[in-house]
Amino acid sequence: MRFEGKTVVVTGAGGFIGSTLVEHLVAEGADVRALVRYTSRSERGCLDDLPESVLGDVTVTFGDVRDIQAISELTTGAHFIFHLAALIGIPYSYEHPQEVIDTNVMGTANVLLAAKEGTNLERLVLTSTSEVYGSALRVPIDEDHPLQAQSPYSATKIAADALGVSFSRAFELPITIVRPFNTYGPRQSARAVIPTIITQALTGGVCRLGTLDTFRDFTFVDDTAEGFVALAASAGTIGEVVNLGSGKSVSVRDVVAKVEHIVGHPIEIVVEDKRIRPEKSEVSRLLSDPSKALKLADWQARVSLEEGLQRTATWIQAHLDEYRPSEYGI
DSSP states (O other): OTTTTOEEEEETTTSHHHHHHHHHHHHTTOEEEEEEEOOTTOOOGGGGGSOHHHHTTEEEEEEOTTOHHHHHHHHTTOSEEEEOOOOOOHHHHHHOHHHHHIIIIIHHHHHHHHHHTOSSOOEEEEEOOGGGGOSOSSSSBOTTSOOOOOSHHHHHHHHHHHHHHHHHHHHOOOEEEEEEOSEEOTTOOTTSHHHHHHHHHHHOSEEEESOSSOEEOOEEHHHHHHHHHHHHHOGGGTTOEEEEOOSOOEEHHHHHHHHHHHHTSOOEEEEOGGGSOOTTTOOOBOOBOOHHHHHHHOOOOOSOHHHHHHHHHHHHHHTGGGOOTTSOOO
16 A cells, blocks of 8 residues: 555644544555644544554654744654645634634645655645635636635735745645535534534424525535555656545535435524624625546546535434534634
């Protein structure tokens, strides 16, 4: 296997995508170093939901990507680095843009600077986002679609991507930039729309949401994690930006209808102003062109939205005590 016996660093490992990626890498035989942002309770985030048989093969380090010394120590001798650490809440970026800039831009710069000094590095995978495209000017969205900063969050990711491209070209670092489209699945927080819908549907008949007629390309988390692994293992993706999406788009309103079918009862939708983005910041439509990932890494999404929603709802039902459906999380 491509990663067997390799030292692999995952930043942002406590997130739901990061923890899923850690699980996949351990299955590939990797020696995983997982960076989790420090809290006074030494919480490991979503890593705590992994089986102990998986966590037993993971070295968990507490720290912050804004600390260059910590990142340098973490990445010493690494063969692969998957950089997922970021502040990803778009509403949060309206409230605290400075913190988001520091984490997403300077944190990425620290990872790049540390990688530049590495001697064993085979690949650095930087995590971008479909939000960098803004509202689609054309669909499906390929990697050459113009970048449009419609929120402070998306602006920081555009800046981080530009840093990655520059280090790839200037220093010949083996960098791949991955642009996941709206990933969802087990362990995701209610900051995201699908867990927001499911948690409210499971605990009552009223679902409080923002804009209903935005369209998103929802991709199941296991497909996204497999995409990270496939892109990192492919020689053809060095120096490339690659989308990871399903190639299908659905409205938030239609997701509610699908969740109604899963929970078995009607859902009353209430639109709340506080959940609606500023008009010029809302991204109305995202639909990926995933053909580059198929061509370069033989990757394509396999889990249908219906199956993914059912698997997500089953997980959330078993972990409802970890959610606060009555609150609006940013």
